[in-house]
Amino acid sequence: MGNSETQTRQGGPAGRRYQALADILQDEIETGVYPVGTRMPTELELCNRFSVSRFTVREALRRMIDNGMILRRQGSGTVVVSKNPTTMFVQKLSSIDELLQYSIDTRLKVENSASVEVDAKTAKMIGCDPGDAWHRIESVRYLDEKSPICWSDVYVRPEHQNIADRIGEDTTPVFMVIEKEFGVVAEEVTMDLFAGSIEESKAWVMGVKPGSPTLIIVRKYKDKTGRVFEVSVSEHPAGRFTFSIDLLRSSNSD
Numbered sequence: 001m002g003n004s005e006t007q008t009r010q011g012g013p014a015g016r017r018y019q020a021l022a023d024i025l026q027d028e029i030e031t032g033v034y035p036v037g038t039r040m041p042t043e044l045e046l047c048n049r050f051s052v053s054r055f056t057v058r059e060a061l062r063r064m065i066d067n068g069m070i071l072r073r074q075g076s077g078t079v080v081v082s083k084n085p086t087t088m089f090v091q092k093l094s095s096i097d098e099l100l101q102y103s104i105d106t107r108l109k110v111e112n113s114a115s116v117e118v119d120a121k122t123a124k125m126i127g128c129d130p131g132d133a134w135h136r137i138e139s140v141r142y143l144d145e146k147s148p149i150c151w152s153d154v155y156v157r158p159e160h161q162n163i164a165d166r167i168g169e170d171t172t173p174v175f176m177v178i179e180k181e182f183g184v185v186a187e188e189v190t191m192d193l194f195a196g197s198i199e200e201s202k203a204w205v206m207g208v209k210p211g212s213p214t215l216i217i218v219r220k221y222k223d224k225t226g227r228v229f230e231v232s233v234s235e236h237p238a239g240r241f242t243f244s245i246d247l248l249r250s251s252n253s254d
Contacts, residue, residue, distance in 0.1 A: 017052055018059035024050075025060065029069055029080055040070060040078040066239055068207050081207040084147070106149060107171055111205070112138040113164040118155075125218060126155055126231040134231075135161035139168075140205060141234065150236040151202045157229055160184075175221045175230050184229050188222040198235055208237045 025046075028034055041049070046057045061078060064070045067085040072078050116136045123130040137154040154174055156163065163177050175186045193215065200210035214235040221230040 018056045018063070021046070021050060021052060021056060021060035022063045025064060026067075026069060026085065030083055034080050036080050036083055038080055040080060042077065068237075068240075071207060071209060106141050106143055108139045108141050108152065108154075108167050108174075110137060110139045110164060110167050113161075115158060115161065125233060127220060127228060133158050135164070137164045137167060137174075148206055149240050150234045151198070151206055152232055152234045155231040155233070160229065174232065178230060184223050186221040186230075187224045188226070190220045190222070192218045196235065198237060202235065206235075206237050206240075213238050 025034075025040070034040055040046075040061075043054055043057045043061075046052075046060075047054055050057075061070065061072075065072065069080065069082050069085055070078050071081045114136060115133065117131050117133055118126065118128060120130040123132065126134075128134075134155040135158055137156065139152050139154065141149045141152050143149050154167075156174070156178065160178050160182060163174065163181060166172075166177050166181075167174060172180075178184050179186065196214045196216040197211045198206065198208060198214045203210040203212065214237055217232075217234045217236070219232045219234075220228050222228050
């Protein structure tokens with residue numbers, strides 16, 4: 001019996017017990033005891049192995065779900081979906097420059113690219129008419145190669161569709177690629193944030209359960225005429241992304 005397992009059996013504060021158990025199981029996943037795609041032991045099996053309560057086991061597993069390593073799938077038990085914990089990306093904002101810095105600190109990996117006529121739901125979200133032609137670039141944004149932050153659908157005008165081949169070459173934001181290739185400059189950026197739930201096709205890529213809550217961020221990039229030339233729709237699973245915004249009281253007096 002390993003020393004860590006002995007310490008888990010010996011008890012102590014509840015928080016220490018389930019964190020200790022989570023640490024042991026995380027180490028076993030990282031070292032290949034439970035490879036990605038395989039099932040974890042049942043709650044009862046873990047209770048018996050470590051001589052802990054079901055509450056302790058559930059809390060340990062919950063922490064591992066939160067860090068993106070395991071996922072509970074109906075009919076399949078608890079499945080390992082990542083060998084490494086997911087890193088949370090925190091963006092601190094105090095200026096427009098820091099808002100645009102979001103893309104520079106991360107990298108996009110393109111999953112698919114196609115010309116589309118947007119449906120009514122998408123048209124309402126990105127601010128156009130149903131049936132309008134756009135080129136959609138489906139991608140996943142990573143903080144590093146092992147930590148997916150969000151699913152991102154990037155919509156660009158049909159005349160800019162060739163930039164899909166440029167995305168991911170480096171950390172240059174999409175709007176800057178458009179500026180370099182076509183001379184279209186982002187004079188205004190608007191951003192909407194709201195809660196949503198992730199679709200099944202995106203959930204498995206992100207390592208979360210379908211229907212899980214997400215933070216959706218819609219960014220619209222406008223040229224000097226006010227025409228929108230790019231829209232990005234980013235879906236961040238719970239716990240993957242945090243905004244930190246500094247606000248100062250105005251010094252102006254009446």
